[in-house]
Amino acid sequence: MHVDRTTTRPHGRRPHGRRLLGGALALAVGSGLVLVGGAGTAQAADVNVARNAGFENGLADWSCSAGSGAAVSSPVRTGVGALRATPAGLDNAMCVQTVTVKPNSTYTLSAWVQGGYAYLGANNTGTGTGSVSTWTPDSPSWKQLTTTFTTGASTTSVEIYTHGWYGTSPYLVDDVSVFGPDGGGGQDPAPTVPSVPSGLAAGTVTTGSVALSWGAVSGATGYKVYRDGANPQTVSGTSTTITGLSADTAYQFQVSATNAAGESAKSAAVTARTAKPTDPGPGPAVPQHAVTGYWQNFDNGAAKQKLRDVQAAYDIIAVSFADSTAVPGQIAFNLDPAVGYASTADFKADVAAKKAAGKSVILSVGGEKGNVTINSDATATAFADSAYALMQEYGFNGIDIDLEHGVNATYLTKALRQLSAKAGSSMVLTMAPQTIDMQNTGSEYFKTALAVKDILTVVNTQYYNSGSMLGCDGKVYSQGSVDFLTALACIQLQGGLAPSQVGLGVPASTRGAGSGYVDPQVVKNALDCLTRGTGCGTFKPAQTWPSLRGAMTWSTNWDATAGNAWSNAVGPHVHNLP
Helix, strand or coil, rough: CCCCCCCCCCCCCCCCCCCCCCCCCCCECCCCCCCCCCCCCCCCCEEECCCCCCCCCCCCEEHHHHHCCCEECCCCCCCCCCEEEEEECEEECCCEEECCCCCCCHHHEEEEEEEECEEEEEEECCCCCCEEEEECEEEEEEEEEEEEEEECCCCCCCEEEEEECCCCCCCEEEEEEEEECCCCCCCCCCCCCCCCCCCCCCEEEEECCCCCCCCCCCCCCCEEEECCCCCEEECCCEEECCCCCCCEEEEEEEEEEEEEECCCCCCEEEEECCCCCCCCCCCCCCCEEEEEEEEEEECCCCCCCCCCCCHHHHHHCEEEECCEEECCCEEEEECCHCCCCCCHHHHHHHHHHHCCCCCCCEEEECCCCCCCCCHHHHHHHHHHHHEEEEEEHCCCCCEEEEEECCCCCCHHHHHHHHHHHHHHHCEEEECCEEHHHCCCCCCHHHHHHCHHHHHCCEEECCCCCCCCCCCCCCCEEEECCCHHHHHHHHHHHHCCCCCHHHEEEEEEEEECCCCCCHHHHHHHHHHHHHHHCCCCCCCCCCCCCCCCCEEEEEEEHHHHHHHHHHHHHHHHHHHHHC
């Protein structure tokens, strides 16, 4: 393949120490229909001589270096297909096609591109240097690239290409056009319906999912996976995992191939049975006064822990977080490799060990990125079914609700009651609303807590990242003080929650939250104020609540990062409350 090493890049963007391997490398994506040439006007015989110009037939007629290219169904500019190519290492993700041209003729080469640096060009034109190219830097939306070339007296084929740049983001291409006289190759034919996929096979199964794979079909831009002959799921690749299934149940799967021309017939059916559930047992009872800690299933700079490393002071360990799925209301759990577990089995063993040590291990739903929408009967059922399946699979004792993007009290209540009916009375149910969510009993979070009061373990309101708030006496208090903790907790205690259902949520260190950190001594004073009437600030409640549940922190990891200062101080104090 000819590569012109004289191609340049925009100043200041070439990676240090990289050689310019790209040659007249310019990605042009477009559907230019204007012929620039001798006569200056397109003739009736002019056609687009590029084949599979819109990638409606996958990568047919195209070849990409080092397997860097893939046909995708989204995003596309037109039709149902586009090219996505990913530079890696010393490979710039070059994709090429040889087109048939007419000698002594002028052609307009164009294409539409999106994403990272994109180059469009032609080699072996037979005139001038033999190459032409154009390029564009990162483009967040579809952008057309256009250039022209003239063929030599004996040139009957030209290589057109696209490529990206080393170490930059993937680029997308759609609607390529090489417009000029027909060189004998004719126009790009319309796509045909792809053939039936073969090789459908079931892989790993869990209590709620089945992994499937099948062989690629030439010309296919996507696939549909059918469960028991219905509910097709659209997939771009040749594998997927079907989730939301019932435990110990047989399902029949089929797959079809699709492109712009239509859908193939369904493949031969494959039957797979989901795994049998393992009864996690009732688990240990939550202590009268309990400490809750969130364990991070991700690496954000805090000390990385396995569950076995979580400090002994924590009675309830909230695994953070469950993930939402494509099915509204449904949740899943994906163990992050960054945590360091060799296998999921090791994680499950740690869950069992913590339970054997008298701890409750629950799955937290929500957080910044794990938002789950429960706003209908269907989504409530999807949540309950998937949460219970995860409890069975991993041995979780219950669920924590940490939804930070709003809740619907009506349907969240339905979901939690359905889950409780499945899991039984020993299920641990906690909540971690923000301060604004618990300012009055009319808020959706507060309404939910009261509606599930008979199955609710504790509400650990996050008394941080909130700014000033009203206390139960109608006065404004600033976060980071004893008064803030006691006067806001008083709202819940006077609003209908039992004292045993109220906990104080605070950061474990200054790095654990953007604002609102308090010294562990302040937490201890607030606990004493609410339970004993001592250690109060300017706000002193008219009564005490000796059965207050305790305290919560974000997170066990940030606690470990700070030398366990929080759990060493607050843990024993909670356990010694009256």
